[in-house]
Amino acid sequence: MIKFNNLSTDAPYVVFKELYNESMKASQKNIEAICIASYSSDNKEVNARFVNLKFINDNKFIFFSNYESPKSQDFYSHNQITALIYWSSINIQIKMKAHIMKTSKEFNQVYFAKRDEKKNALAISSVQSKTIESYEAIQKNYELSLKKSNLTECPEYWGGYSFTPYYFEFWEGHDLRLNKRDVYEMKSNEWKHGILQP
Numbered sequence: 001m002i003k004f005n006n007l008s009t010d011a012p013y014v015v016f017k018e019l020y021n022e023s024m025k026a027s028q029k030n031i032e033a034i035c036i037a038s039y040s041s042d043n044k045e046v047n048a049r050f051v052n053l054k055f056i057n058d059n060k061f062i063f064f065s066n067y068e069s070p071k072s073q074d075f076y077s078h079n080q081i082t083a084l085i086y087w088s089s090i091n092i093q094i095k096m097k098a099h100i101m102k103t104s105k106e107f108n109q110v111y112f113a114k115r116d117e118k119k120n121a122l123a124i125s126s127v128q129s130k131t132i133e134s135y136e137a138i139q140k141n142y143e144l145s146l147k148k149s150n151l152t153e154c155p156e157y158w159g160g161y162s163f164t165p166y167y168f169e170f171w172e173g174h175d176l177r178l179n180k181r182d183v184y185e186m187k188s189n190e191w192k193h194g195i196l197q198p
């Protein structure tokens, strides 16, 4: 589940929440899953991966990850991302474009301290996306990490990312490909609404 705190009352956020509620009612699995596409201006390469969207605070979408992972390297080199959600239960795709930034150390620490320590042990022990000799080695590192005394202390290399979209596209699948596409784009500090052809 995504937690909403003081959600923005701007039009695209209202639409987002309505669709989220519908999707919850339709028992959408992995409702928090969001694909984040990034670009590395160093490698000149596009990349993408799913993460779990944990919070929408006001107008900020927040997920958590390793700050030294390939995605983080991409964000350092090029801070613009595209994010995609697909809720199959209601046949809705939501596309967002935004600039991404880290959440504060204080925010990360508060969140980490509340998390399951078993999950924290993994976040601490994993050098995300680096190769390792075997799966057994991962399990061993994890077991060693579980014995640490400071499992509520957020490491420097782990924390949140926050993005505030300047573009939303809500795609609604219909029969005969008569799909409905509503766009909200932030221009001169105002949301401009438009409709795209299928």
Ligand SMILES: Cc1cc2nc3c(=O)[nH]c(=O)nc-3n(C[C@H](O)[C@H](O)[C@H](O)COP(=O)(O)O)c2cc1C
Binding pocket: 030, 033, 047, 048, 049, 050, 051, 052, 053, 063, 064, 065, 066, 069, 070, 071, 072, 128, 129
């Ligand atoms: C449904 C789903 C949710 C995921 N959630 C997260 C997450 O919240 N944070 C994260 O770092 N990785 C998450 N992952 C793993 C990422 O997709 C990815 O493998 C990992 O972050 C490494 O990505 P990178 O090498 O591009 O940095 C999730 C994977 C799936 C399939």
